Structure formats: C-alpha cells, structure tokens
Amino acid sequence: MKLVVFDLDTALCQTSAMDGLAMASAIKDVAKCRIEPETVRELHDFASIWYRATQRFPSARDLVDLQERFGFHLRRQFLIRPSVIPANYGLIEQINLLQHQKNTIVGLVSATSAAVMLLKAHAIGLVCQTLPLATGEDADSLPGILLTMQARVRRSFGFNFESCDLIAGLAWRGAATAAQMNHYLPVDYLASGSVQIRDGQFTRSSKLFSFADY
Structure with a gap:
C-alpha cells in the first residue's frame, strides 16, 4: 500500500496576491495592526505571520481567530477575482x-x-x-x-x-x-x-x- x-x-x-490581501485584512481584524500583503508569500506558519505583524507571540485563541478571518476574507477575494486563482x-x-x-x-x-x-x-x-x-x-x-x-x-x-x-x-x-x-x-x-x-x-x-x- x-x-x-x-x-x-x-x-x-500556490499562495498568491489574494492570499496576501486576505491575510492583511485578517491581521487588521484580529490584531488591529497592519502587514503588507506582498510580504505574505507562504501560508505554512500562521504564527510567524502573526509575529511579523505584531512583534508578539500569538495565543491559541489568536490563531483560531486569524484562521477564521483569513477564510472569510479569502472567500471574498475569490468572489472578486474568480479568474485569477492560481x-x-x-x-x-x-x-x-x-x-x-x-x-x-x-x-x-x-x-x-x-x-x-x-x-x-x-x-x-x-x-x-x-x-x-x-x-x-x-x-x-x-x-x-x-x-x-x-x-x-x-x-x-x-x-x-x-x-x-x-x-x-x-x-x-x-x-x-x-x-x-x-x-x-x-x-x-x-x-x-x-x-x-x-x-x-x-x-x-x-x-x-x-x-x-x-
């Protein structure tokens, strides 16, 4: 087998501009700070993305909320730009x-x-x-x-x-x-x-x- x-x-x-835009919006919602969308090149480590944006380590609750808001904003990106999904x-x-x-x-x-x-x-x-x-x-x-x-x-x-x-x-x-x-x-x-x-x-x-x- x-x-x-x-x-x-x-x-x-592959991670794209839509992921970056969605993550930037999610960080703004949850952490009340900013991260530049073009700096989000990979999605394998949400904790690192959080730390780069906030300069502090995330709690488990922070990561759960970030995942949820990221999904919400990515869905919006797919609706706005359905023809550019890589x-x-x-x-x-x-x-x-x-x-x-x-x-x-x-x-x-x-x-x-x-x-x-x-x-x-x-x-x-x-x-x-x-x-x-x-x-x-x-x-x-x-x-x-x-x-x-x-x-x-x-x-x-x-x-x-x-x-x-x-x-x-x-x-x-x-x-x-x-x-x-x-x-x-x-x-x-x-x-x-x-x-x-x-x-x-x-x-x-x-x-x-x-x-x-x-």
Missing part, C-alpha cells in the same frame, strides 16, 4: 488518476483550516470530499499535520502503508523527514513521476512507482 499526500497551498493552489492543473490531473490506482490512497494537507482548504479546492475544481484531509486545525506544526494524516488513514482504511510520499514546497521538507515521508517538489513530481493513461490503461513514467501495483 502507498500513501501519496499533496499540500494544497504549495503544490496545487492552480497547478497538471498535479490536479495526477490526483484524479491516482485515486483510481490500486493499492494507493491519496491525501490532502494544508497548514490553513478545513474551511479554507475546501474553498480553494472548490475554486480550482478539485473534488476532495472523499479524500482523507489534515489541516492546521488538527495540529500546530507541519510534522503534526503529516502524522495526523497518517493516523487518520490507518484508522479509516485499516492498513499500514509501505511508503509515504509528500508532494509539497520546500517549507515541508523537514516535516516530511520527521514523519518519515519521501518529499518531492511539485515540479519534480510532475517531471519524473507523472501518471498517464494509454489505451485505457494506467502507466507510470518513472521508477518512483512500481508496475507491480497494477
């Missing part, structure tokens, strides 16, 4: 194909909230309601999110996987090591591990995968 996990924010729907459609296609592969479970993680994850997934046309999910609401660190995903898959699907792959940006590399997962950058995964359909059959284009899975 194989577990293949994709990070929504660094692999599928998406890696090559990887989205891979997810759709992998879901039909024998002995493989596809998971989705995000350092944001479940509400934001579902909002982004819907905006880029990714059907994820049947996928195991883990977010920043489940753990307060990236390794914790990955370990939550692994535990959730073991409980829900009842198997121990032989390997775990994580497709995510560089910010997740240390977390992947801590969770004993193989880390691949999105561009590398597409280049050397893409799934294709030929004559109605699934084929793999690299040694990242085994034909014995079929």
Whole structure:
C-alpha cells in the first residue's frame, strides 16, 4: 500500500496576491495592526505571520481567530477575482488518476483550516470530499499535520502503508523527514513521476512507482 499526500497551498493552489490581501485584512481584524500583503508569500506558519505583524507571540485563541478571518476574507477575494486563482492543473490531473490506482490512497494537507482548504479546492475544481484531509486545525506544526494524516488513514482504511510520499514546497521538507515521508517538489513530481493513461490503461513514467501495483 502507498500513501501519496499533496499540500494544497504549495503544490496545487500556490499562495498568491489574494492570499496576501486576505491575510492583511485578517491581521487588521484580529490584531488591529497592519502587514503588507506582498510580504505574505507562504501560508505554512500562521504564527510567524502573526509575529511579523505584531512583534508578539500569538495565543491559541489568536490563531483560531486569524484562521477564521483569513477564510472569510479569502472567500471574498475569490468572489472578486474568480479568474485569477492560481492552480497547478497538471498535479490536479495526477490526483484524479491516482485515486483510481490500486493499492494507493491519496491525501490532502494544508497548514490553513478545513474551511479554507475546501474553498480553494472548490475554486480550482478539485473534488476532495472523499479524500482523507489534515489541516492546521488538527495540529500546530507541519510534522503534526503529516502524522495526523497518517493516523487518520490507518484508522479509516485499516492498513499500514509501505511508503509515504509528500508532494509539497520546500517549507515541508523537514516535516516530511520527521514523519518519515519521501518529499518531492511539485515540479519534480510532475517531471519524473507523472501518471498517464494509454489505451485505457494506467502507466507510470518513472521508477518512483512500481508496475507491480497494477
């Protein structure tokens, strides 16, 4: 069995100007201070974003409120700018194909909230309601999110996987090591591990995968 996990924010729907604008508005709502939208380049660490804006460490309540307001303002951004949502459609296609592969479970993680994850997934046309999910609401660190995903898959699907792959940006590399997962950058995964359909059959284009899975 194989577990293949994709990070929504660094692999599928990359952090964009809309995220920065939404975060700036959320910081203003919750912390009553300002952060420049263009400084928000990644969403993997809400605590660091908070600290940069306020110069103080956030409480658990602060982070919960920040997540909630970020989701509210991001929804507004998607309504205002529906045509500029960035998406890696090559990887989205891979997810759709992998879901039909024998002995493989596809998971989705995000350092944001479940509400934001579902909002982004819907905006880029990714059907994820049947996928195991883990977010920043489940753990307060990236390794914790990955370990939550692994535990959730073991409980829900009842198997121990032989390997775990994580497709995510560089910010997740240390977390992947801590969770004993193989880390691949999105561009590398597409280049050397893409799934294709030929004559109605699934084929793999690299040694990242085994034909014995079929």
